[in-house]
Amino acid sequence: MTSLQHPLSPTFEGYVSSGMDALILFEASLSGRLNHSPRQIHDCERNYLIRSGNVFIYEMQASGIRHWKDGIFWTSDLVPDEEGFLVYYELESPSLLEKNARTTKEGEREQQSNSKPANWRPNNALSVPSAMVPNSTIVGDTPIEPRIASSYIKPHGLLKKTCSVSFQGIPHHLVSYYSVDDVTNGHLVTPTKDPNLRAVIPRSGLVIHKPSSLSPKCVKESSATASARPGGAMTPNSCVHGSILH
Numbered sequence: 001m002t003s004l005q006h007p008l009s010p011t012f013e014g015y016v017s018s019g020m021d022a023l024i025l026f027e028a029s030l031s032g033r034l035n036h037s038p039r040q041i042h043d044c045e046r047n048y049l050i051r052s053g054n055v056f057i058y059e060m061q062a063s064g065i066r067h068w069k070d071g072i073f074w075t076s077d078l079v080p081d082e083e084g085f086l087v088y089y090e091l092e093s094p095s096l097l098e099k100n101a102r103t104t105k106e107g108e109r110e111q112q113s114n115s116k117p118a119n120w121r122p123n124n125a126l127s128v129p130s131a132m133v134p135n136s137t138i139v140g141d142t143p144i145e146p147r148i149a150s151s152y153i154k155p156h157g158l159l160k161k162t163c164s165v166s167f168q169g170i171p172h173h174l175v176s177y178y179s180v181d182d183v184t185n186g187h188l189v190t191p192t193k194d195p196n197l198r199a200v201i202p203r204s205g206l207v208i209h210k211p212s213s214l215s216p217k218c219v220k221e222s223s224a225t226a227s228a229r230p231g232g233a234m235t236p237n238s239c240v241h242g243s244i245l246h
Helices: 019-030 043-049 094-113 180-184 223-228
Strands: 054-059 086-089 159-167 170-178
Touching (some): 019 159, 019 170
Antiparallel strands (some): 054 170, 159 170
8 A cells, every 4th residue: 555545644733833832742742642744745745735734743763754845945044043943934936046146147257357446346236136135124023034035935925944852862853834824813723722732741851952053143033023923033144945854
């Protein structure tokens, strides 16, 4: 019997807002209340499984999943937040980045071919395409804007939040998908508020892994904004991430 005859379903449907939300889901999976994802998502399943509200937990050895693949291009070069989450924004088209990179290189070659004084530099000269200049605007209670041009971010697209824990030396990974609209409009329940998970208490020693790449360059948020945000901050050098969870 093939894996397609065993339909894959998400571990949980809702929004992972906090570290406690994630730990509740990890505990529920370890205790058998919720299912681990036993395998990778097939290409033909992505249209209905990769959507806002779906959360997947998998264990690499048991599932054979070395890298989580969903067929979507995401921003990358992120730093984890204080709770250990990484958040990625869905990109509209990675070809736009490539096109702008080529345009920049052509402009640099043209500039070098012209005989200008050594200290000459146009007012709008940039080492990266102008559309990629960092922007960290905060608008109301929405998340900090990603440090990548908004024209590259898919309008009303998905966000992906990931984290990991280690239990008895074995890593377990969480991948959650959501949209800002679904979160801000209250369409997605969090594990801490789900009555079916009310009795789940994370066991002692179950801690979210925090990568050692925490950077002091991470954009800071006020506590009020951080508690309300459904996303995370990005570093200035965001770029295309090819649908792989490392």
